[in-house]
Amino acid sequence: MRHFDAPELLRSFFRRSFWLTLCFAALLAVALPLLRHAQAIAEYKQDSLAIARKFLAKELDFDLRDMLARKNDPLIERINIFMDYSNLVEFRIWDRSARVVYSFADPLVVGKRFPDDHELLETLTTGQPSTEIDEADKLENHNLREYGTLLEMYVPVISGGRIVGAVELYRKVPPLGILNTQNLIYALGALLLPLLLHVFFYGQFKLASLKLVHSGVQLQQAYSSLVKTSLDSIRSMVNALEMRDTETQEHSEQVVAMAVLIGHQMGLSTDDMARLVIGAYLHDVGKIGVPDAILLKPGPLNAAERAIMETHVTKGRDIVEGVEFLCLGADVVHYHHERWDGTGYATGLAGENIPLTARIFALVDVFDALMSKRPYKEPFTFKQSREIIRQGSGTHFDPRVVDVFLSLSERELNDLRAEVQRKGIHDLVRQVTGAIFGTPKTNMCDLKD
Numbered sequence: 001m002r003h004f005d006a007p008e009l010l011r012s013f014f015r016r017s018f019w020l021t022l023c024f025a026a027l028l029a030v031a032l033p034l035l036r037h038a039q040a041i042a043e044y045k046q047d048s049l050a051i052a053r054k055f056l057a058k059e060l061d062f063d064l065r066d067m068l069a070r071k072n073d074p075l076i077e078r079i080n081i082f083m084d085y086s087n088l089v090e091f092r093i094w095d096r097s098a099r100v101v102y103s104f105a106d107p108l109v110v111g112k113r114f115p116d117d118h119e120l121l122e123t124l125t126t127g128q129p130s131t132e133i134d135e136a137d138k139l140e141n142h143n144l145r146e147y148g149t150l151l152e153m154y155v156p157v158i159s160g161g162r163i164v165g166a167v168e169l170y171r172k173v174p175p176l177g178i179l180n181t182q183n184l185i186y187a188l189g190a191l192l193l194p195l196l197l198h199v200f201f202y203g204q205f206k207l208a209s210l211k212l213v214h215s216g217v218q219l220q221q222a223y224s225s226l227v228k229t230s231l232d233s234i235r236s237m238v239n240a241l242e243m244r245d246t247e248t249q250e251h252s253e254q255v256v257a258m259a260v261l262i263g264h265q266m267g268l269s270t271d272d273m274a275r276l277v278i279g280a281y282l283h284d285v286g287k288i289g290v291p292d293a294i295l296l297k298p299g300p301l302n303a304a305e306r307a308i309m310e311t312h313v314t315k316g317r318d319i320v321e322g323v324e325f326l327c328l329g330a331d332v333v334h335y336h337h338e339r340w341d342g343t344g345y346a347t348g349l350a351g352e353n354i355p356l357t358a359r360i361f362a363l364v365d366v367f368d369a370l371m372s373k374r375p376y377k378e379p380f381t382f383k384q385s386r387e388i389i390r391q392g393s394g395t396h397f398d399p400r401v402v403d404v405f406l407s408l409s410e411r412e413l414n415d416l417r418a419e420v421q422r423k424g425i426h427d428l429v430r431q432v433t434g435a436i437f438g439t440p441k442t443n444m445c446d447l448k449d
């Protein structure tokens, strides 16, 4: 089972999410004052334009040519008042040919034309006002340079539905710097608020995670207990079977241990190892349905008796199929009497069509029978049994399985046998099946590699 270190995972999550939040907060702390600054500039332009339009709509219903003729027009008086009131430094009137008609700040430019003033030409052409904050460095603004940055506005003068000229206004710009106190407060808030929220939500997340981990541990414990109970039940079932068939006592544990040894050497997946172990345990469970007269008959079986005896594989399959945990052994139970050349029973499957777990177990089962005493025979020696297995390679047994078996020494198998007799195989089975039973699964019978 894969082990999760929940506290370390949480710490790692905190570190990553903290740096992510910090980056986000820093971006916000920079972006917010910039946005507020841009917004302040936009609002200032909008307000200035509204003030100018309001004044011009009321006062500038005039013929520009008359303006030139009347030097002391009362309008000039009102312009002066408007400029003081609105913080303007220049009020310049242009006619349609881009010639200065009136200039508050520089009377010397009156009557001159400045055809390169693009903003002016655009306003005269389209009738759209324009606003821009910039240095007053145009040719006609010689007298305004001392003010530095100013808000420059062009507002069209429309008379009788025609654009007859434009008014150009220069307004002082109040300090709209980014680093003002208000923006610094906003920046600090933008920096701290996400971090505080992060700490708060991390606390909530940690609490929920630890509860979840705790529930997971409890679930795992319950599942392990269930697995242990299931394995114990299987062992009890096998023990009951062995008590009935006294000649095969201890047979199951020996064959399970040997199957595990060969399975490991053949590189079986953890799922297949579990199938092999459960199948090895339960391989003859179907014998429960074979009458005593046949199962315990001391002499050889006749054809009819053999046919009944052979039903133990299908009966066994019916017993384990569809039952959680037991179902894992279905292949071995059903096919452990098949032969590599297809002459076995109960289905006549051949070669690699027989599941590998059943091919391994077929050899182990026969080897154990050869090495065991039966009513009709004495046990064969290791050498004799080994030779019989070797001769069955490619006919009875899978040659690959035989090769692995032949690589095992007598001492190795004797040691295994002695260890099983001494300690049983409970620990071995738990060790082999732990990988598959360690994690809860919803349907063991549909397990795929």
Ligand SMILES: [Fe+2]
Binding pocket: 283, 284, 312, 336, 337
């Ligand atoms: Fe069998």
